[in-house]
Amino acid sequence: MKRKVFTFYFTAGQLEVGHSSSLFCYTCENEHSNWNCLKTYKCEEHENYCTTTYSAAGFGKDMGYRITKKCSADCPETNTDFGVVAISTKCCKTSLCNFSGANSVKLSYAVMFLGTVASLICVIRAGL
Numbered sequence: 493m494k495r496k497v498f499t500f501y502f503t504a505g506q507l508e509v510g511h512s513s514s515l516f517c518y519t520c521e522n523e524h525s526n527w528n529c530l531k532t533y534k535c536e537e538h539e540n541y542c543t544t545t546y547s548a549a550g551f552g553k554d555m556g557y558r559i560t561k562k563c564s565a566d567c568p569e570t571n572t573d574f575g576v577v578a579i580s581t582k583c584c585k586t587s588l589c590n591f592s593g594a595n596s597v598k599l600s601y602a603v604m605f606l607g608t609v610a611s612l613i614c615v616i617r618a619g620l
Contacts (some may be wrong), residue, residue: 516587517542517563526559532588535563540588545581561590
């Protein structure tokens with residue numbers, strides 16, 4: 493009887509240690525639309541996060557957007573806005589949690605306007 497109990501606990505312990513990651517994330521590379529980012533991928537065992545990086549660059553009608561989604565071992569969460577260039581990376585830890593494009597990148601037209609005015613003032617002062 494003791495031998496059977498020991499075998500049961502030993503086997504259960506092996507199953508727990510052998511558990512591998514089953515995180516799935518949406519993946520894409522520099523896509524123009526979130527609709528092009530619906531491919532799923534099973535992450536490696538060391539990758540614990542799904543990330544979405546959303547970038548925008550340009551001004552007005554010439555504004556360009558890019559989305560990159562992937563599995564990641566770490567969480568490089570950022571939110572940077574320089575007016576004419578903005579980058580945002582969001583992380584999550586459950587399967588297929590990176591469905592939406594990280595819409596937190598919002599370009600501030602006031603910041604873009606002030607940046608443009610400051611650039612013009614520098615050009616005028618330099619006499620160009």
